[in-house]
Amino acid sequence: MKKYLAIITDMEQQIADGAFKQGQKLPSVRSAAKTYGCSVSTVIRAYEELERRHAIYSIPQSGYYVVEKAAGKPADADSEIIDFSSASPDLNVFPYLDFQHCLNKAIDTYKYNLFTYGESKGLDKLRLTLASHLANDQIFATADRIVVTSGVQQALEILAKMPFPNGNSVILVEQPSYDIYLHFLETEGLPVSGIARSAEGIDLQELEERFGSGGIKFFYTMSRYHNPLGTSLRVEERKKIAELASKYNVYIVEDDYMADLGQEQTFDPIYAYNESGHVIYLKSFSKIIFPGLRLGAAVMPENMLAVFHTYKSYADTSLLSQAALEVYIKNGMYERHKRKIYSQYTPKIAQLIQSLDRYDERGMIQLARESAGIHTMFKLPRTVNLDILAGRLAARKISVVTSRKFYLSDYLERDKFLRISISRARLEQIDEGVKAIVEETRRADS
Template sequence: MRKYMSFLSDLEQKITEGHYGPGQKLPSVRSAAKLYGFSISTVIRAYAELEKKHAIYSVPQSGYYVVGKPEESDLTENSPIDFASALPDLNVFPYLDFQHCLNKAIDTYKSQLFTYGDEKGLEKLRYTLSSYLAGDQVFADPQQIVLTSGIQQALGILAKMPFPNGKSVILLEQPSYDIYMRFLEEEGIPVCGIARTADGIDLHELEEKFKCGGIKFFYTMSRYHNPLGTSYSAQERKTIARLAGKYDVYIVEDDYMADLSENQKFDPIYAYNRTSHVVYLKSFSKIIFPGLRLGAAVLPDSLLKTFHACKRYADTSLLSQAALEVYIKNGMYQRHKHKISSQYKERIRVLNEAVERYNEKGMIGVSNVNSGMYVQFKLPQTVNLERLIKRLAARNIRVVSGKRFYLTSYLKREKFLRISVSRAQPAQIDDGVRAIFEEVRLEVSSPHLS
């Protein structure tokens, strides 16, 4: 199965990135088997899968050819270079696979899908997720897993519900997830910030805040942080887990991009905590599609009853849950996440190579990221951020300012751009990075440029 998935993902990536262009003939079955060191049956199976997905077509007595896609011909010199979007690439959404899973789910569950269901979520999906999450060292009983209408719902409930420690302040990394920060501020929920940079977090300061800050929970993204793109080291994760138990502070670990990780040795904070002080949040939007609106919260027993009372009712589509259960169970999810992970890793590689070419004298501080989808471009203080973004927009390059990722009251801010590669096509990345450095260089040399 691993050989088949590896071969299929490699072919899909090569087609997506243009190594095999529209109308181009793929290697023959025998040639591909010899080239990759796989059996002929593995190659035939992969080609059949790609043909079913309308990515390739076969010509009798000739071979297999790549199908031309309309979007491939739309990429021109004037096409926008999108470093701003946080949404998955539309061209790799698993439409056909998920359509199959929806049909299979209806056949399997029938009338069960048209009831109100369990407020915890579809039981079979919770059991499937219990097994799946164990692969990330998140060992949870299905009864600890609650399906939510996206991670936003879980975050909202956790922010408002009382915690057993009797504390009220939510501690946030700065910078952090902008939509959640705006929600907390608008709801008037007590918050405070702690600096996190591309180099990590000050663990001594974190301990002091845990000890004296009345912290209810610490919201963190342990890997592929948004907007920095970086991940905590194993020592940082272990220390955060230990401090949580020592000072009775809960950790809300938003591992929303765990499936993009190729590091099999990355254990989340949840895996190191022995005092049941970690809530683990799992999202599917960055791998499948945001419209699925499904997330999972793994809760310690001390929070389950209150969380259920606040959630009150089953509000998550049973059909979506059933389709996701089929999608994971039959291996499609595993294959698709490998495809997405490989694609983003290649885009990050292209971006890093462009940075090496154009970042003269280290003018821009670039976070050390080799996978995931975000990279931080830390700018010189003399750069006018708003003007830079407008000048880039005039060159058809979309970027996001780092300002939005801070609490309104937080003053110790870094000046940066968040660069996302999820919608930036590989052929555009070098041009986009070069343009950013050109404009920053112009800002530095002429800070009063109108």
């Protein structure tokens, strides 16, 4: 480890342990250099990085001081409601200070250029940074094939409406799937059909039959941390889907919007296994930073770029937000924040599993053990009335979402389940919430 990084690690640990208290002045640069046995310039570099991380601040001709954290309880700390329904990130992990720094840095760097209309494809410098960033997930694409969008939802809507090179019109979607997109497709009257996906995966033989029957424009899938299931497709499934796309000239729209809310070092998306240009990869940056950012990226095949740009037609995402995101990623803040989120969400999923094992002795509720990210599914007995169960839980101040909204209106082969999201539920609430769900499920089943 480089010396300045070792100093940063030690300083952060001392601040966390209270050796350096809020508002306290840190040792002078020269004093710290003697303590750590290094040059003054090394200490200055470490202090500047700590300042960028908002751990300390400087006062000219005075020195460096530990940042005083804002007083007060975390958001929702006093709420009696156990929120298993919200898909939004935890308000208490939003990187407000880091992103504020990036906004200021972006303004200093780009100045008045940020207050023009910009181009519909997005800020050039951000797209170059995204090309490098996405390569870490085995998404290799040049910047000219990356389009910045107003969240993933905008890209999904454009893709649904625009013509595809295969000339087909039917959109094939997993069942269950992302409820907002299903509602959009049905409201717009677009031809859409469903194929079953469970916690065990997808029937590849049926998928091939559907691809081979003709008429499929694209297959919409969430390969990683599926909403609402919480599971990811296995390697063999991803490889096979990539192969079938090329064989039958069916495009895959791979929505990886939950990618950064978990940790799978060896996960390669479907995009990585397809060499024929039949996969469109979508990435969101709103879920990990904050929803109001409304920034996403679409990696498009070369032969579809012109049509996609025609349908997008104008710049609709803030250049200031794009420039700030570029700074945020390039400075390493994005990766650091991703690890922070993972460290906070993982114990919640673990507690959920532990509590279900404790209270559901009869095994009424099925849970996919490999769930990750922020969602999982509690599969219920078919005899349970979902509306009654949700009502009884609401009376006990427990908010849940039932499986009804995650299916097309005419899709009949439905499972009964609760989608459980842990992002807004406090760790100390989870055991109580799971206990209540088991009790009310047993009561409804009887």
